[in-house]
Amino acid sequence: AVEQIASDVAAAITKAEISVEEIQDMVEERLMKRNPSIAKRYIIYREWRNVERDRRSSIKSVMDGIVTVEKNDINLSNANMSSHTPAGQMMTFASEITKDYALKYLVGVRHGRAHRDGDIHIHDLDYYPTKTTTCIQYDLGDIYERGFSTKNGSVRTPQSIQSYATLATIVFQTNQNEQHGGQSIPAFDHFMAPGVLKTFRRHLTDMTLFLCGVRGGVTLERAELKALVAEHVPTIEPCETAVGRLFAALRQSGVEVADEDIRRIWRQAYDTTRRETHQAMEGFIHNLNTMHSRGGNQVVFSSVNYGMDTSPEGRMVIKNMLLATEEGLGSGETPIFPVQIFRVKEGVNYNPEDPNYDLFKLAMHCSAKRLFPNFSFLDAPFNLKYYKPGHPETEVGYMGCRTRVMSNIVDPSREITYGRGNLSFTSINLPRLAIRAKGDIDLFFDLLDSKLQLVTGQLDERFEIQARKKVYNAPFLMGQGVWIDSEKLSPTDEQREVLKHGTLTTGFIGLAECLVALTGQHHGQSAEAQRLGLEIVGHMRSYCDRVSKERGMNYTLIATPAEGLSGRFVRIDRARYGVIPGVTDRDYYTNGFHVPVYFDISAYDKIALEAPYHALTNGGHISYIELDGDPSDNLEAFESVIRYMKDCGMGYGS
Numbered sequence: 001a002v003e004q005i006a007s008d009v010a011a012a013i014t015k016a017e018i019s020v021e022e023i024q025d026m027v028e029e030r031l032m033k034r035n036p037s038i039a040k041r042y043i044i045y046r047e048w049r050n051v052e053r054d055r056r057s058s059i060k061s062v063m064d065g066i067v068t069v070e071k072n073d074i075n076l077s078n079a080n081m082s083s084h085t086p087a088g089q090m091m092t093f094a095s096e097i098t099k100d101y102a103l104k105y106l107v108g109v110r111h112g113r114a115h116r117d118g119d120i121h122i123h124d125l126d127y128y129p130t131k132t133t134t135c136i137q138y139d140l141g142d143i144y145e146r147g148f149s150t151k152n153g154s155v156r157t158p159q160s161i162q163s164y165a166t167l168a169t170i171v172f173q174t175n176q177n178e179q180h181g182g183q184s185i186p187a188f189d190h191f192m193a194p195g196v197l198k199t200f201r202r203h204l205t206d207m208t209l210f211l212c213g214v215r216g217g218v219t220l221e222r223a224e225l226k227a228l229v230a231e232h233v234p235t236i237e238p239c240e241t242a243v244g245r246l247f248a249a250l251r252q253s254g255v256e257v258a259d260e261d262i263r264r265i266w267r268q269a270y271d272t273t274r275r276e277t278h279q280a281m282e283g284f285i286h287n288l289n290t291m292h293s294r295g296g297n298q299v300v301f302s303s304v305n306y307g308m309d310t311s312p313e314g315r316m317v318i319k320n321m322l323l324a325t326e327e328g329l330g331s332g333e334t335p336i337f338p339v340q341i342f343r344v345k346e347g348v349n350y351n352p353e354d355p356n357y358d359l360f361k362l363a364m365h366c367s368a369k370r371l372f373p374n375f376s377f378l379d380a381p382f383n384l385k386y387y388k389p390g391h392p393e394t395e396v397g398y399m400g401c402r403t404r405v406m407s408n409i410v411d412p413s414r415e416i417t418y419g420r421g422n423l424s425f426t427s428i429n430l431p432r433l434a435i436r437a438k439g440d441i442d443l444f445f446d447l448l449d450s451k452l453q454l455v456t457g458q459l460d461e462r463f464e465i466q467a468r469k470k471v472y473n474a475p476f477l478m479g480q481g482v483w484i485d486s487e488k489l490s491p492t493d494e495q496r497e498v499l500k501h502g503t504l505t506t507g508f509i510g511l512a513e514c515l516v517a518l519t520g521q522h523h524g525q526s527a528e529a530q531r532l533g534l535e536i537v538g539h540m541r542s543y544c545d546r547v548s549k550e551r552g553m554n555y556t557l558i559a560t561p562a563e564g565l566s567g568r569f570v571r572i573d574r575a576r577y578g579v580i581p582g583v584t585d586r587d588y589y590t591n592g593f594h595v596p597v598y599f600d601i602s603a604y605d606k607i608a609l610e611a612p613y614h615a616l617t618n619g620g621h622i623s624y625i626e627l628d629g630d631p632s633d634n635l636e637a638f639e640s641v642i643r644y645m646k647d648c649g650m651g652y653g654s
Contacts, residue, residue: 005030091298095126102128106465111458118572120455121427121565123507127180128462131469133502134181134425135399136482139418140191143171148480150174160202161273161317164195165280169287172300178477179421181301185338186397186417188304188321193313196277200236200313201229203269208250211261220253228253236273237312238266277316281324288337289329302338305376305397307363308348310355318359322373326366340373341398344646345387350379361639368631368638374398374622374654377646382615386415393418398652401561402620409548410500419484420501424462425619426455427507427560429569430536431589434517435577441532444518445539452506452543456555459504463553467496500553505619506544507560509569510589511536512596516582523609524595534612537593541616556619559592566591594623603627603641611648622652 009026024046031039102125103112114120124134144167147156151174158164168191172183185191205226212219220228232249235242247262288302306318321340329335342363343349349356363373376398378387383396386406393416396406403422408415428451437444471478472491478498481487485498512522514536515529523530537557544555566588574584590596593613595606603625610623623645631638645653 001034005034098126098129102126108458108461110454111461114451114454114458118429118569118576119432119451120429120458121507121509121568122458122462123425123427123565124180128465130180131466131473132178132180133421133423133466133499134179135183135403135405135421136175136179136477137184137186137397137399137405137417137420138171138482139393140168140171140185140187141194142418143480143482144191144194146481148174148476150476158195159198161192161195161199161277161280162283164192165284166287168192169284169291169300172288172302173291174476175482176298176300178474181422182303182339182400182403183300184303184305184397184399184403186305187308187392187395189306189309189314189317190392192317193309193311195280196273196313196316197236199276200269200273201226201233203272204233204246204265205229207265207269208255208257208262211257211265212255215256220255224253235312236270236316238263238270274316274320278320278324281317281320282327284321285324285335285338286329289335299337301400303341303399304338305341305343305395306373307343307356307359308345308378308392308395310348315356315359318356319362322359322362322366325370325372328370334370335372339400341376341652342367342373343376343378343395344642345378350646364635364639364642365632368635371654374652375642375645376652377650379646380614380649380651382618383651396651398620398622402559402622402652403561404558404618404620404651405503405556407554407556407618408501409552409554414484414501419482421483421503422619423466423499423502423504424459425505425507425558425560426458427509427565428452428455428540429510429573429589430508430514431510431517431569431583432573434514435573435580435583437518439518441518445536448536448539449543452540455506456504456547459506459555463499463504467494467499469495471495503554503556503619505556505558506540507558507592507619508537508540509560509562509565509592511593512590513570513583517580520582522582522590522596522599523593524599524601524606530609533593534616537613537616541618544618557617558619559594559613559617559621561620562589562591592621593617597626604644607641607644607648607650607653611645611650614651615649622654623650624654 005027008030009023012026028039028042028046031042103115106128107115107122111120111122115122115125122128144157144164147154148171149155150170155167155170158167168185175183205222209219209222209225228249229246232245233242243263243266247259250257250262288300290299292299306321309315309318325335325340342360344360346354348354349360351357367373376396378384378395386394386396388394395417396404397417398404405420405422406415406417408420433444433447433451436447470491471486471489471493474495477483478486478489478495479491483498484501489498511533512524515522515533519526519529519532521529523533541557544557548555570584570587570589577584579585593610595601595609606625607623614621614623625641627638627641642653
């Protein structure tokens with residue numbers, strides 16, 4: 001029978017070239033007629049061979065691209081890693097094999113097909129099998145107070161600003177391999193301030209002991225004097241009240257020291273502390289730009305938020321962080337990490353009468369020269385609603401280029417930044433939906449609804465994989481109580497219940513090209529397109545809010561940080577739909593809701609157009625303004641741009 005079928009197929013071939021698929025179709029057809037049972041087994045075998053053949057051919061092509069380091073989506077997908085280095089290539093090899101495995105064996109068929117076809121993009125697909133989550137915002141104060149353990153030993157509570165800053169980098173590095181995204185310190189100034197005070201008290205104690213030793217007379221043991229200083233010196237500020245309290249306490253203890261001597265020691269301890277704080281901030285910045293972690297090749301994707309601490313200690317941290325950033329790295333290079341975010345708030349730093357206004361001015365001077373810090377606006381209504389004075393955990397913190405985690409439908413009493421992060425996110429290809437709709441707005445929204453449901457299903461599917469991970473699989477993030485409520489779990493418990501405090505996020509890309517495909521113009525060109533753009537993004541946000549309420553989980557909407565995705569989608573769409581002017585005629589789709597970078601528009605108009613989208617994208621957003629010329633030469637103009645961002649209700653700008 002086998003020989004007969006082979007002869008029949010050979011005789012039926014009438015053309016010079018024929019594909020494997022065509023031959024298999026002919027074999028399958030003849031088997032069905034002769035023996036359906038054998039035909040079924042042949043079909044299963046055929047599908048397996050197709051998968052293997054596709055895997056070998058596609059993976060070989062991918063590997064060839066990595067070996068030659070050609071410019072493509074794969075080698076450009078991670079802006080924080082060089083694919084030119086051996087370690088970078090090894091990571092990229094592993095990444096592509098893992099993506100292939102995830103799509104074939106872990107991701108649902110519908111979701112995998114949608115990702116391959118370019119309808120959606122599952123971010124960090126290479127980490128899918130590891131069950132890791134995306135990012136975390138640290139409660140560094142709690143971590144420092146308790147101390148923590150790394151793989152190689154335990155770390156005690158730090159006692160100086162140098163230790164505070166150094167341990168912050170160690171916290172970043174320790175967690176780098178337990179998640180796949182960025183990490184943020186949401187209140188860097190508040191967390192570092194105690195280290196400044198400890199350093200000052202130590203210098204004050206040592207200098208007083210030295211003076212007493214030189215002068216002779218009654219002195220105290222170091223431990224006694226240290227306790228006395230801790231009791232009577234609540235601040236580094238050389239104010240009359242604080243100096244007077246210390247002087248009186250010393251005299252009461254029998255220590256003969258002149259009032260002027262205490263003042264001189266205080267000033268010297270203050271100056272020494274300021275220098276050490278500056279060195280600590282320099283070290284923090286240098287370490288985060290040179291400390292390779294993941295795979296020995298990738299520096300930590302780190303962010304810090306600051307600007308709100310009005311204490312003398314917090315102000316010293318902010319000032320010296322900005323000064324160290326402005327100085328640059330060893331040869332004057334601009335430090336890329338940490339991504340620095342200066343929080344702007346009326347009553348704290350926005351107006352001339354505010355206590356930190358001078359630091360706001362310094363932040364703008366630094367940003368004009370070094371691009372950092374970026375600026376977040378706590379008075380934006382969607383940020384201000386969470387803010388409680390005196391509670392830094394309620395100050396909205398941003399991570400990296402945009403990620404925001406704040407609302408918490410799982411426990412509304414804990415709508416805080418600390419100990420939480422994004423679990424995963426998946427993005428929708430908006431231009432494709434518009435191209436398929438061919439100007440039919442109702443059809444576009446029908447297609448959008450189907451993709452929103454598809455993405456939500458994919459996020460749920462991934463959450464189930466993440467939720468089954470045990471506490472011992474994340475010895476620092478979960479084992480050391482870094483993630484909210486994880487200290488309540490035992491090593492063998494699932495992470496499921498505590499992960500619910502994180503967010504599952506839908507993203508989107510190419511709103512501008514989507515609007516061109518639907519209306520002929522993007523939102524920078526037409527008020528009608530702007531109205532439709534807000535309707536589209538508002539529709540997605542409403543869907544996420546509705547699903548959150550229905551399922552009791554935090555579903556959010558993010559304006560996707562595109563990186564390599566901006567090129568991947570457009571290449572797939574150009575191959576499928578051809579070159580469409582204003583849509584597929586460039587090498588990228590525009591980031592999120594941004595007005596296209598090639599469009600000639602004033603800074604103020606761009607801000608006014610993009611600001612309303614910030615309120616809709618509760619999972620993350622940012623707007624960028626490009627200025628011609630050196631903004632350092634016109635700081636008044638730079639400040640007017642930042643102020644206009646705030647006035648228009650932006651959450652985060654650069």
